[in-house]
Amino acid sequence: xxxxxxxxxxxxxxxxxxxxxxxxxxxxxxxxxxxxxxxxxxxxxxxxxxxxxxxxxxxxxxxxxxxxxxxxxxxxxxxxxxxxxxxxxxxxxxxxxxxxxxxxxxxxxxxxxxxxxxxxxxxxxxxxxxxxxxxxxxxxxxxxxxxxxxxxxxxxxxxxxxxxxxxxxxxxxxxxxxxxxxxxxxxxxxxxxxxxxxxxxxxxxxxxxxxxxxxxxxxxxxxxxxxxxxxxxxxxxxxxxxxxxxxxxxxxxxxxxxxxxxxxxxxxxxxxxxxxxxxxxxxxxxxxxxxxxxxxxxxxxxxxxxxxxxxxxxxxxxxxxxxxxxxxxxxxxxxxxxxxxxxxxxx
Amino acid sequence: xxxxxxxxxxxxxxxxxxxxxxxxxxxxxxxxxxxxxxxxxxxxxxxxxxxxxxxxxxxxxxxxxxxxxxxxxxxxxxxxxxxxxxxxxxxxxxxxxxxxxxxxxxxxxxxxxxxxxxxxxxxxxxxxxxxxxxxxxxxxxxxxxxxxxxxxxxxxxxxxxxxxxxxxxxxxxxxxxxxxxxxxxxxxxxxxxxxxxxxxxxxxxxxxxxxxxxxxxxxxxxxxxxxxxxxxxxxxxxxxxxxxxxxxxxxxxxxxxxxxxxxxxxxxxxxxxxxxxxxxxxxxxxxxxxxxxxxxxxxxxxxxxxxxxxxxxxxxxxxxxxxxxxxxxxxxxxxxxxxxxxxxxxx
Numbered sequence: 001x002x003x004x005x006x007x008x009x010x011x012x013x014x015x016x017x018x019x020x021x022x023x024x025x026x027x028x029x030x031x032x033x034x035x036x037x038x039x040x041x042x043x044x045x046x047x048x049x050x051x052x053x054x055x056x057x058x059x060x061x062x063x064x065x066x067x068x069x070x071x072x073x074x075x076x077x078x079x080x081x082x083x084x085x086x087x088x089x090x091x092x093x094x095x096x097x098x099x100x101x102x103x104x105x106x107x108x109x110x111x112x113x114x115x116x117x118x119x120x121x122x123x124x125x126x127x128x129x130x131x132x133x134x135x136x137x138x139x140x141x142x143x144x145x146x147x148x149x150x151x152x153x154x155x156x157x158x159x160x161x162x163x164x165x166x167x168x169x170x171x172x173x174x175x176x177x178x179x180x181x182x183x184x185x186x187x188x189x190x191x192x193x194x195x196x197x198x199x200x201x202x203x204x205x206x207x208x209x210x211x212x213x214x215x216x217x218x219x220x221x222x223x224x225x226x227x228x229x230x231x232x233x234x235x236x237x238x239x240x241x242x243x244x245x246x247x248x249x250x251x252x253x254x255x256x257x258x259x260x261x262x263x264x265x266x267x268x269x270x271x272x273x274x275x276x277x278x279x280x281x282x283x284x285x286x287x288x289x290x291x292x293x294x295x296x297x298x299x300x301x302x303x304x305x306x307x308x309x310x311x312x313x314x315x316x317x318x319x320x321x322x323x324x325x326x327x328x329x330x331x332x333x334x335x336x337x338x339x340x341x342x343x344x345x346x347x
Numbered sequence: 348x349x350x351x352x353x354x355x356x357x358x359x360x361x362x363x364x365x366x367x368x369x370x371x372x373x374x375x376x377x378x379x380x381x382x383x384x385x386x387x388x389x390x391x392x393x394x395x396x397x398x399x400x401x402x403x404x405x406x407x408x409x410x411x412x413x414x415x416x417x418x419x420x421x422x423x424x425x426x427x428x429x430x431x432x433x434x435x436x437x438x439x440x441x442x443x444x445x446x447x448x449x450x451x452x453x454x455x456x457x458x459x460x461x462x463x464x465x466x467x468x469x470x471x472x473x474x475x476x477x478x479x480x481x482x483x484x485x486x487x488x489x490x491x492x493x494x495x496x497x498x499x500x501x502x503x504x505x506x507x508x509x510x511x512x513x514x515x516x517x518x519x520x521x522x523x524x525x526x527x528x529x530x531x532x533x534x535x536x537x538x539x540x541x542x543x544x545x546x547x548x549x550x551x552x553x554x555x556x557x558x559x560x561x562x563x564x565x566x567x568x569x570x571x572x573x574x575x576x577x578x579x580x581x582x583x584x585x586x587x588x589x590x591x592x593x594x595x596x597x598x599x600x601x602x603x604x605x606x607x608x609x610x611x612x613x614x615x616x617x618x619x620x621x622x623x624x625x626x627x628x629x630x631x632x633x634x635x636x637x638x639x640x641x642x643x644x645x646x647x648x649x650x651x652x653x654x655x656x657x658x659x660x661x662x663x664x665x666x667x668x669x670x671x672x673x674x675x676x677x678x679x680x681x682x683x684x685x686x687x688x689x690x691x692x693x694x
Contacts, residue, residue: 072534074536135595136595137595137598147531150531150537150538150539151539182584184494184497184579184580184583184584187419189421190497191497191580192497192498192580216583216584216587217583217584217585217586217587217588217589217590217591218587218588218590218591218594219591220588220591221588221591221592221594221595222591222594222595230584232531233531233538233539233581234580234581234584236531236563236564237529237531237563237564237577237581237584237585238564238584238585238588239564240563240564240565241564241565241567241568241585241588241589241592242564242588242589242591242592243564243565244564244565244566244567244568244569244589245568245588245589245592245593245596246592246596247565247568247569248482248483248484248568248569249592249593249596249628251484252624252627252628253600253624255624256617256620256621256623256624257617257620259619259620259623260619260620262616262617262619262620263616263617263619263620263621265613265616265617266612266613266614266615266616266617266618266620267613267617268613269609269610269612269613269616270603270604270609270610270612270613270614270617271613272606272607272609272610273603273604273606273607273609273610273613274603274610276603276606277599277600277602277603280599281596281599
């Protein structure tokens, strides 16, 4: 199935790199045995790790570079000075056709800037967006933008909706995904100018999108829609707020089971079920945010993740390739931009 | 302690009004036996409810009006036409000194517009903000704005910070509350123009605020700061996202305990501890958002809440009065506006 898929890995990005990158590749290889990896990083740090994993070693080609992009490097500086960094070289492998996708747990801003420069944006897209899956009452949904664009106009939001729609069709396999625009209320008059104008345009019957309308914050976890569209400021805050709430509940739950002898006994009986609950809400399972709107597959892993989480981010890149998500987005954007465009609504 | 405190209640606002308003008042009276209520609403609907609660009846004065503000009434229309509504009359009771505060579960936009018009904003405040408590790992924090102002400039955010700071001192009893500005990253360069300018101004040593700096979404539940400041769009989405996560987690937990016989037995042993967990994270405990920056105490209850939640919203209004929060905010604003102001930072 995954024959001939090659993923480029920035071996030096992330709090626990390169250890968790190499171990993450090992875990990903168990799930996708035909995938090959190009690793970019410092030979003296990475080679000894590979030596301990001979099975992985056969699937890996290591490209040495001693340069890295630091976490606090500004994107503009990285663009000028980081051409020999592990991050840049990994992205370049995708642009040159030597890899089908790139995964990095490094500096998000630098990764986006370099990926945009090297892979270019798709025709019809002004700005790429960061998209991710998240768990809901109904299963999984997609949300974008999660932080690439802190200020968005209506046109950006419409493009995000279109990309999210095609992405949900290609990767989640949905026939007609519902798309919602995040707002402070569901009525037409609510919100700022950007969301009101974007909503009017998405209601236009010429767009191929099944537009649900405005949704509110509590609709995210409820799974009211398959695709949640928002600007990068709101999306970033919302997704991190949800992460924080997840941690808080886990802590409250642990405290509850330490509460009394009876509760401790209860825990012993319920621990298998609770283990499943933990797995179900494990944020590492949702690690791997996709940079949508680029001319190549680029996935950002959480900087603080471990090997298990990094393996999931690799899985996201593999799924993108296997499902032809990039080609689907490219085709759909070309189709929409060829269609007669609706007049701008007067608001 | 609470002698002579009178709270005006909009008996007709909320999905389950007037029943939950009257029952909520009954619950609140048990907690604050000296509080008196002015109820504004339809006599034929409210009088029979009061008849069943003779103890409450002695503490209530009912003012009949048959007019109500519907949930979908635009604020501007309510301002022009709703002068005899239960909502307006309840607010007016505060302006005229017949009540110490007002609580309504009705239309938020209309409530804010009428409260602003009738109670006026405090000197030095351009726009009132909606503030609420929420549970964190460390206890309780305050967050504002939760939706009164969908677009905010740096000056608005600075005013919110100041009001939130004084409010946390007065109601949470904190000596030097830490104040954080919600953003997409903690570095100085992150975010939009408003948050960067507001941060520069809050770092100014002339302000009395203990400014922590930027915080991210996951800092909300972590309790990193005592006061979370943000614009109304982001704040509304964040708080509703957190609510949605709370519901999702409760459902996942219930499903886990139904998972197997062993898990069901575990539940029996742990149920007291789990009941405490449920109480600890019960959103009704945090019902009651304060309109800060007005010349009177106005509290908005969730429209969908029940009597228990409404009683908590009444409790928020009572606490505001008992702690002299309004006078503290008024005094602090006067002190700050009298102080020499710092030059606007060049950014």
